[in-house]
Amino acid sequence: MTGPATLKRTPLIDLHQELGGKIVPFAGWSMPIQFAGVIEEHLCVREKAGLFDVSHMGEIEVRGPGALDYLQRLVTNDVDTLTDGGILYSVMCYENGGIVDDLLVHRYNEEHYFLCVNASNTDKDFEWAIRQADGFDVRVENISAQTAQLALQGPRAVEILKTLTPVDLDAIGYYRFERGPVSGSQCVISRTGYTGEDGFELYLPSQEAAALARKILSAGEPFGIQPIGLGARDTLRLEMGYALYGQEISQDIHPLEARLGWVVKLDKRGGFTGRDALVAAKEKGVTRRLSALKVLERGVPRPHYKILRNGSPVGEVTSGTFSPSLNAGIALGFVPADRAKPGETYEIEIRGRGVQAQVVPLPFVPSHVKK
Amino acid sequence: MEVPSDLLYTHEHEWVRVKDNKGTVGITDFAQDQLGDVVFVEQPAAGTELTKEQTFGVVESVKTVSDLFAPVSGKVTGTNTELEAKPELINQSPYGDGWIIEIELSNPDELKDLLSPEAYTAFIKEQGQE
Numbered sequence: 001m002t003g004p005a006t007l008k009r010t011p012l013i014d015l016h017q018e019l020g021g022k023i024v025p026f027a028g029w030s031m032p033i034q035f036a037g038v039i040e041e042h043l044c045v046r047e048k049a050g051l052f053d054v055s056h057m058g059e060i061e062v063r064g065p066g067a068l069d070y071l072q073r074l075v076t077n078d079v080d081t082l083t084d085g086g087i088l089y090s091v092m093c094y095e096n097g098g099i100v101d102d103l104l105v106h107r108y109n110e111e112h113y114f115l116c117v118n119a120s121n122t123d124k125d126f127e128w129a130i131r132q133a134d135g136f137d138v139r140v141e142n143i144s145a146q147t148a149q150l151a152l153q154g155p156r157a158v159e160i161l162k163t164l165t166p167v168d169l170d171a172i173g174y175y176r177f178e179r180g181p182v183s184g185s186q187c188v189i190s191r192t193g194y195t196g197e198d199g200f201e202l203y204l205p206s207q208e209a210a211a212l213a214r215k216i217l218s219a220g221e222p223f224g225i226q227p228i229g230l231g232a233r234d235t236l237r238l239e240m241g242y243a244l245y246g247q248e249i250s251q252d253i254h255p256l257e258a259r260l261g262w263v264v265k266l267d268k269r270g271g272f273t274g275r276d277a278l279v280a281a282k283e284k285g286v287t288r289r290l291s292a293l294k295v296l297e298r299g300v301p302r303p304h305y306k307i308l309r310n311g312s313p314v315g316e317v318t319s320g321t322f323s324p325s326l327n328a329g330i331a332l333g334f335v336p337a338d339r340a341k342p343g344e345t346y347e348i349e350i351r352g353r354g355v356q357a358q359v360v361p362l363p364f365v366p367s368h369v370k371k
Numbered sequence: 372m373e374v375p376s377d378l379l380y381t382h383e384h385e386w387v388r389v390k391d392n393k394g395t396v397g398i399t400d401f402a403q404d405q406l407g408d409v410v411f412v413e414q415p416a417a418g419t420e421l422t423k424e425q426t427f428g429v430v431e432s433v434k435t436v437s438d439l440f441a442p443v444s445g446k447v448t449g450t451n452t453e454l455e456a457k458p459e460l461i462n463q464s465p466y467g468d469g470w471i472i473e474i475e476l477s478n479p480d481e482l483k484d485l486l487s488p489e490a491y492t493a494f495i496k497e498q499g500q501e
Contacts, residue, residue: 037462038433039408231407231434298411300431322410322433351429351436 010055011148011209019227026230027120029056034229041232042324045195046365048224049154051216052233054201055209058122058144060115060129066137067111069270074132075105076255076278078268082107087175087192090263091255092128093274097281098251099258101125102243104192106177114143114188116203118245132273148209152216153199153236155368156223161200163219165189169200174370183215194233196240196367235321241292241332241362247303247318248290248332254281257334259290259362288315289340292364293348295329296356301348307333308347308354317348325365331357372495373400375466379482380491383440386466387485389476394443397470398430398461401495406432409461414450414472421445421474423481428471430461439471443481449473 007030016023021032032053035041044050062071071079077090088105103125104116117125126142133140152161158169167180167189177190188203204212217225234244241259243249249258256264256278265272266279295301301320306313320331335346342361347354378386384402388395403409413429421427421441428439450472454460461469476482486494 033434034407037408039410235433300411300433300436302436322431324433 008056010053011206012053012055012213015210015213016053016227021227021229024230027056027118029119031056032227032229034231035227038229038231038235039324041226041228042235044224044226045154045197045228045232045236046325047155048226049152049156049160049199049220050226050228050232051213051220052151052153052228053209053213054151054233055148055206056119057149058117058119058125058142059147059149059203060117060126061141061143062113062115062129062138063111063141064136064138065111067113070133070136070138071105071113072268072270073136073272074129075103076265076272076274077105077263078265079105079107080269084109085176085178087177087190089175091249091260092125093255093272093278094251095274095277097254097274097277099245099249099253099255100128100251101245102249102260106188106190114203116149121245146206148204148206150202150204150209150213150216151193151195151199152202152220153193153195153197153228154225155198156220156225157197157199160216160220160223160225161189164215172200183212185212187212191370193369194242195236196242196363196365196369197236198368198370234319235324238319238321238330238332239323239325239364240367241364243290243332244319254278256281257286257288257290257337286337288334289337290318290332291335291340291344291359292362293317293331293333293346293357294326294360294364295331295348296358298329299348299350299353299355300329301331301333301350301355301357305331306349307335307357308349309339311347311354313349314346320348323364329355329357330364335359372404373466374488374492374495376488378466378488379442379485380488380494381440381442381485382494383442384495385440385442387442387482388470389482392476392479393448394445394474394476395470396442396472396474397465398439399491399495400465401498402437403462403465403469406430406435406437408433409458412454412458412461412471414454415447417447417450419447421447423478441474442485443474443476443478445474445477447472448475
């Protein structure tokens, strides 16, 4: 058992408690699962703006003349396509094609990058990244402990951040970042997020994060900002169909099954770890495919609930929740690949009862990220 | 956390308000706080015979789902139909408008097994510290 004493704390833990956050253990961290309530926070991000503490996420820095070639080997997406200030979503795979983690690759320049990885995987990812560095002229460093991350998301996010920084935010495109001061703290300001709304993710030194979070909350007050917990982070990402490690993706799932074929560049320069397995998997064809399911009756699907066709189990829910935007149950789950298209109907077994669900296109609700 | 002094409680975080031979049943303030936003309540049909500790329904929140257990045996004589359209009443008023069912007690002796407000307060204090 992991007792509370061994849980890690982000630099914002005191602020969370002050703001009335309900603190729970998550991936080895003490994190706020909610403040005002999941539904209220969710709608606040969709309609106004929300501030998330995502300092539990891991950051790995990669430097050296071999950095580009090394990253090409490490991740499945094509790092050659990145220019300075560019960000790439990718996965990294084991030799057998199973997924080590999904991640964001940020390029400062050809010889300097940083990766943002999942909190639950930081140590594992770092070990993997070190092992893969053999033969490359790079230095790979785990900078998670000294790096905090705040996410400011929602339609009012730009206006709020503008009050705190001289950086030209309008010039930062989706999946691009700039470096500059925000309320006096030197930050990486990246136009990314996990909500489907416009907004930013800010990386900065841990010891400055609590002060900046307070500044953002007070600057955002006239815009209706609220602090947001992990509960709403999950409902927001699920409405977008964004994958979560441990649910949609894992070492037992390969990216072609998980709707992540678009980040797997089989023909890119230099190949990558896991390529041979994924080429074979592609030739063989996948038998299951991740799909988005909307529940047509009352009921909320949850992870591991069975997906049925004519009463027989054919798949399993990976993530499920109540969608505050749609007022309905929604899920991601694996279904037979030949019946994964929108319009196909299944039943989800919810406490012994088969509840009607239909495959729908993603996202479940329209995305408002900057185009 | 509110624990009204005129109710009886269970370890499963239900409360019972006894009047004559009828008991009104709901979930406690502690329970609704743990669950978060309630989005759906599954209730038994009126007339259903319940045995003490039997599952009689489900409270579903955004985050999780929780079974409801009968605190006492008896016949369901009423259900809170308001919850169908407004499940959030359980969050807003767990001891009032958020009541769930009414039972006609078939064995009033079972009330002796329920927790007093003091015992329940001590119990949730323990839970909170785990």
